[in-house]
Amino acid sequence: MSEFVMPSLGADMQSGKLVEWVVKAGSRVRKGDVIAVVETHKGAFEIDIFEDGEISELCAAAGDVVPVGGLLARFTRPNEAPAVAPSSQPARAPAPVAAKAPEPAFAMPPVPEVARMAPQPPAPPAPAVGQRPKVTPAARRRAAELGIDPEQLEGTGIDGSVTLADVEAAPPPVKPAVSPPPAKPRRGFDPEQMREGIAAAMSLSKREIPHYYLSTTIDMGPALAWLEKFNGQLPPERRLLPAVLLLKATALALGEVPRLNGFWIDGHFRPSGGVHIGWAIALRGGGLIAPAIHDVDRMKLPELMEALRDLVGRARAGGLRSSEMTDPSFTVTSLGDRGVDSVTPVIYPPQVAIAGFGRIAERPWVVDGQVTVRPLLVASLGADHRASDGHIGGLFIAAIERLLLDPDRL
Structure with a gap:
């Protein structure tokens, strides 16, 4: 028997409210199946299970507020012996033996003969068992x-x-009471609560994590020329954005420098099992969320573009899954579309690094001893000095620049 607990959907989450179960006891589930909806200050999230099995018991009810790590359900893995289910019929106790009524202490006086002989009004005969009573037409x-x-x-x-x-x-x-329809999970978010959550996480980050920062300026001319040629063969709805090149270059750079792809937990660095990059998304009405795109290093650019569009759409509509919130191993924040030249990002714990990208802008640049105008991008890294140092960070930044200068490798 295994336990499924309330996942942590961010460093700022303390508990979640179970809105509804999508499964019931006895349901068979596969890895990635949605089994419940949980609401936090960031909105409602679909909770997906992390392995195959059969739900044995639901341990929390809709409406319960469950702390992170609190028990939600028990399930049985395919190779586990199922738990012995208690019988639905309670054991019957032996029938009690009727005790003989005690003799009364005092004898009742005899009933007068007149009273016994008094006539009683006849009771209407009850219909026979199984016979419907007669009803007059009126x-x-x-x-x-x-x-x-x-x-x-x-x-x-x-x-x-x-x-x-x-x-x-x-x-x-008596008319039966009409139960109100079950409340639908809130798909939006509370901006004030989200700001409090972000403030708590970032305060923890700046208080606990010894940040160091690196940045470099990258000539995006080769990347943009490659992108224009690639998009020229595609309809508008399938064309790639520069953000996809940044994501893929970051993922491949993390493959070369895995020390930045993981978590700082219990005083030790724990590498991630995959390159799962959290993409920072600004929500309408305020607030920020950074769900993960999984295995970015293995995706082809068109596939990554579709994944990014889907993630941003679901994040703003309130349709994210718990797995997209629990396992980002690195975060990328890009503020170029906001006109920002450069970003000094803050690490989202328990991650150990974050990359920031500003806008691509034409500026003077020296090429072969000549000053020319080139489309330039400032790439920044914020990293945890407990897990790495400037040498490791420098290798990472250099890898991103090298990949963007040679976009065919993406």
Whole structure:
């Protein structure tokens, strides 16, 4: 038996509210299946399970606020023996033996003969078991008008039949309470709570992490020329954006310098099992979120472009999955479309590094001893000095520049 707990959807998350279950006990699930919806101050997230199995028990109910690491459900892996389910029928206790009634301490006085002989009004005979009671036509019509089931009434007419008077005297039917429809998970977010969460995470980062910063200026001329040629063969909806080149170059550089791709946990660096890059997305109405695109280094550029469009759309619509929030191993923030020349990024714990890119702008640049105008980009790195140093960071920045100068390698 294995346990599925409330995942941490960010360093600033303390607990989450279970909005709804998508599965039930006995459901078979596969890795990546959505099993629940959880709401945090960043909005509602679909919680997906991390391996195959069968849900054995749901341990939290809709509406419960569960702390990070708190038990949500138990499940059985394919090779595990299922837990012995308790019987749905409780064990029956032996029937009690009727005790003999004790003799009364005092004898009751005899009932007078007159009282015993007093005539009693005859009770209307009850209909036989399985026999429907008789209902007079007038009573049936009136019962239909009042919404009463006449066959549930006790008749006072001949042979126990239900009369019009019985229907008129019956209490009005009680309408069943209509339960309000279940609340749909909130797909938006609370800007004030999100700002508090971001402030808590960034304060922790600047307080706990010894940052060091590096930056370089990259000539984007070769990359933009390659991009123009590539996009010329595609319809507008499938064309690539420069951001995709930055993402892919970052992912390949992390493959060369894996010391920056991982987490600082319990005083040690733990490398990530894949290059899962969190892309910082500004949300409408304020706020910021950085869900992951998985295995960026293995994606071809058109596939990566589709993944980026999908991620941004779902982030702003409130349709992200928990796996996209729990395992970004590195973050990229790009503010070029906001007119920013350069970025000095802050690490999102427990990650150990973050890259920032400014806008691509034409500036004077020296080429072969001559001053010329080139499209330039400032790339920055913020890294954790506990996990790496300037030498490692320098190798990473140099790898990004080398890849962007030779875009065919992307």
